[in-house]
Amino acid sequence: MVRLLRKVRKKEVAEKFYRRTLKLLREPIINQIAKEHNIDRKLANSQKIEQIIKEGISFTNLLSSEIYKQGITLTEKKKTLNELCEKGLNIPNLKGSTLEDKINSLIEHFENVEKDEKVGISIDGFDKMLSELNQSLPKLNKDLKDQFELQDEYVMNADFLLDYNIKPRDILDLITKPELSKFIKDNGIKQRGDDILNILEHYKDVENLYLENYENVGYRNLNLLKENGISVKESELGLKFEELTKTIFKSLGFNVDDKFKNQLNTQKDMMDILLNLGNNEIIIAECKTIKEKGYNKFSTVSRQLKSYQSLALKNNLRIVKILLVAPEFSDDFIYDCEMDTEMNLSLLKASSLSKIFEAFKESKYQEFPHVLFRDIVINEERIIKALTK
Structure with a gap:
């Protein structure tokens, strides 16, 4: 129903995926988009991103013209989009030969991710992450309620959030870089490399992840295990x-x-x-x-x-x-x-x-x-x- 309503409103992807893509762009590109749509460039980068999402710019238009430098060639646009997907979104070999095909492939990828019930880390790991986020960043509970329009007073609970298809990555995408850095330091998480991937790896909780995939191990289903974040011979x-x-x-x-x-x-x-x-x-x-x-x-x-x-x-x-x-x-x-x-x-x-x-x-x-x-x-x-x- 949510996906149907989104199509009626001419929104191609969920806001969480739109936000995830925008956060990968350098600030000069965000400023370029903000200028084009009369958004105050003095705002913090995260605020500009939220304003861009609220502006209702179509995801296709964003990726077909708005994220590139002026005068860039079509070949360079395709290369830039490929790099964004491979290095930022961890999507290798984006399908399609034309820019339009590649954008449609990315939209299709996000649709499949949204339909997918996999969490990527164990439920216990998700709960532990939420508990420690709440300690380090007490404002996050209110931010989540506002962002996802949730009615409950306390929403930092894995089962509750998963009922709304809100996954660990969706939570982390809402947090500003300085707050992520604070959380990483507070909880002894690896600091080199991608902050969000480091946090997800830290809370993977391998034993519980294996237990949640107990039947898949019994069936020797290597593909499903890999999709669920388990690497095993x-x-x-x-x-x-x-x-x-x-x-x-x-x-x-x-x-x-x-x-x-x-x-x-x-x-x-x-x-x-x-x-x-x-x-x-x-x-x-x-x-x-x-x-x-x-x-x-x-x-x-x-x-x-x-x-x-x-x-x-x-x-x-x-x-x-x-x-x-x-x-x-x-x-x-x-x-x-x-x-x-x-x-x-x-x-x-x-x-x-x-x-x-x-x-x-x-x-x-x-x-x-x-x-x-x-x-x-x-x-x-x-x-x-x-x-x-």
Whole structure:
């Protein structure tokens, strides 16, 4: 609806993207645009930028004629726009051979970014950034309310801002360079290079970013991971999925006992995760990543899990549950699992484990009640309902 109204008002891009582009221009160019539209050049640069936006100059006109020196050739205009996109907006290889095509490509890029729900840093990282911005720059809360016409009294909250499609970069674009410098110094953020990129990198919060992409790691989806700000080799994804699963189980209050697991493991039989419940009782968890849809290799994984079961029983341990964690399971795999009478095996989808983890954080429990792991395919809705009682 917002995008539709913008088109009715003949605005090609959101104000936040217009502002982002203007902030990349040198002050003499901003002054040139201000002079052309009778804007007071004695104003601060940030104020001139806001006035230019309010003036209603079309984004296409701005990039086709207003940001260039007088007498510049068409070839030089295209070169200038390419440099602005590559060095300033981090958009390599802007599509199009004509200036008009390149401008349309940039508008299309901004439209795609706006539709995209990715944040670029973790939600926890966003909240931490907002909290520390509020401490360093107490006026920012009011500036945000005024700029985005928000009604709530306090708006420096990640979930609230994301509901309005306001992302970390959009907040930082509103802050003047001196205030950004103050914030960077106050919070020990790297000072060399681009201020905004340094701030975003500082609050990336890699562990939480990985947890938010837990299912993508399980699916070995390198493209989505890269788009979400995670750089990882495909060969590392199996181990990373196991590490993230361990992190979630630890956060659920389980004793992830690597020391005991390593004592039990042999060169032939090496279980991924051992949850030590005490009194010689354990849960064994095995992690599997998949590239194609539907995990369907039951015979292979069954032999593997039965060997772990034998290993545990030889050491007089009671196996309370065996959990197989994967992004998803095929119907054939589920059927074979249901037919198996030798193992107390449950299938746990990565998305289900993530949802259970989120519900657990809001629950009264200090330790997850493992008796809830009782289905063949773990039903997260039933468990979440139990946790929220």
